[in-house]
Amino acid sequence: MPLNISERRAHRLSELLLRLHHGSREIGATHFKGWALEQTRAEIPFDRALWAMGAERELVIHGVHLQNLPPHFMENYERFKHHDRILAAVLQHPRRAFFIDEVYAPGEREQMEMVKQHSRRFDIEYAVVVAMKEPVTGLFNVVSLYRGASASPFEAQERLLLELLIPHLVESADLNRLRMVQHRLPPPRTAACGNALCDDQGVLHQAEPRFTERLRAEWPEWSGAQLPTPLVEALLNRRARRFIGQRITVQRQTLDDIHHLTAREAGPVDHLSQREDEVARLLADGASYKTIARRLAISASTVNKHAHAIYAKLGLKNKTELAKELRGDEGEA
Template sequence: MNNGERTGAVDRTREWGDAIVLDGVTPGCWPLRHTEFDGPPSSGKSERREFGQLLLDLYSLAGQTGIGEFESAFFELLHQHLAFDAAWTGRATHAPDWPVLHCSFLHRLPRSFFTDWKSVRDLDPLARRTLGAFGKAAIISIVAPDIPNEFRDWGAKYGLAQLMCVCALDRRFGLTTFLSVYRHSLTQPFTNDEADFVENFIPHLAAAIDLNRSFHITRTQHASTSCAGICDRFGVLHYADAGFHHVATTEWPDWDGKRLPVVFTEHLRRRTNEPYVGVHISVRIAPIAGLFQLEAGARSPIDILSARELVVLRLWGEGLTYKQVAQKMAISPTTVRHHLRNAYRKLGMSNKAQILRVLNLGGPVSVASES
């Protein structure tokens, strides 16, 4: 972050940190391609049919691709309907004075693009013009006389001559979906018709991103879990099914349904590979394309066990001897006994029958996950 940022921005940076950025090309291999431009689209029934086909293809992509894969695919689809050379999309929270990015995806741009943008974001006229102006496209030329010199230099570094941005607000989670498209040519500004096009497109893009998250959860969540969501590293929800809020509020009664409590966010950042175990619930965490898939449920007694204790307990509960468990896990029989003693103590149990009843509450175990 540059040292010239306003005090409020610096404070917010400490709180939120850096956004996750995914790029659509290999770092260091940015192809500076120029899109052929035949002029603005004409109006008429054929254009409306093409837009309808675009939306049909967009929603189809949302259901067929994974998170991250969808963002890459929809840009290629958009190229068929709008001329542009590079683009940027993602989600942000519109703070009172400036948007705070949570995750974003670069198209035909290197990773350094986002890092450099952070140094000029307070001078970004597109960010200013779209702040709170949801659904209204902002268009600038990099050589316009009112463009700050530092921002002009940043744009020139990446060959950005014409810039257009539009945002849509999801009031459920307080998140803004933004789409910025860029051209390299100084003689091909974005037109009012193209602004109308992206203004009509942005709410569908926001909805398609939600569908993509929903389909991803449906494909990947455990069969026994009906309460799932997707958040970023700041704990802000990007998607949640109907049951997730109900389960979460059993643990955090005053939760507002948007940003997960600090205690969970701190766990997410420090111990991503471990489930969060609260007083009433447990939440499995799985990283996915810069975001995190969450599966929440009522806490089981075995949630208090370490991952290795749980594996030992389940293998032993399946009938393996100490020696067989030790061989399967590549540890000593003494270590197996140590883990079993700890498990009995934590669960407050004294015999194998009690253990077997508790194990029926859990799902399958993977020894590989214990490496």
């Protein structure tokens, strides 16, 4: 039977969504998930919560926020996570929320009791769980809301609200984290790109749809959270700042232990050498050969040679055309 949300509740939900998206720009990344869950609690009361991020193929959980739960909650969970029917169910059916009792078959009572025993150690009697999953990479976000034995079970309408909320929770958290990284790093020279975050092993922690689209253009068979081997070798093993493929260019910037990657379509400008690229951008800014020579500590005749090579490679005639070419490289989607 279809569930309807009252007009009053629909207005409250709309206000909550606005707060989430405003908060993604204002709240610090280390506090955002806790803050977002507190906003959610106003509409779906709960006692404890978990928000986990990971990769489905490897079943690796690489980020966890625990709300009113001790750190060893996850240590206990690691022992049976591969037998967790709830996680399997929400990953198989993204954006559909489940109650614990729904996902175990009659012959799986032992597994269900294992989960319940684990939960009751932390005063968890009732749970509603939902996930979002990126289809190409398998990156997922799982949100679990819990109530203790003294509380009432979650209702069907609360499950529906969580299903409506999960895309906004995940999108606002993704934007919040990317903004934090981008705020602390110099901006990439191109705006027409897809963004992603990965670790030193080349495992994606977050990826925009445009980023995965760009990578699939270069490697049509690629999927999963592990970056393609050529990217890992160039950007992480050799620590290159830029990978130039047949169809795409990927740039890397590093902040602490996370790498910010930007991927875009490759263009003629990408095939300039590093020195030619430096000269080209100064020429496009209107600098004279003498100014460029002084800035780069090279001779004016060397600047002249680079300029001729740049114009020849790009099929251009003057600074005006060069400036237009570089503007196109930097922002047109």
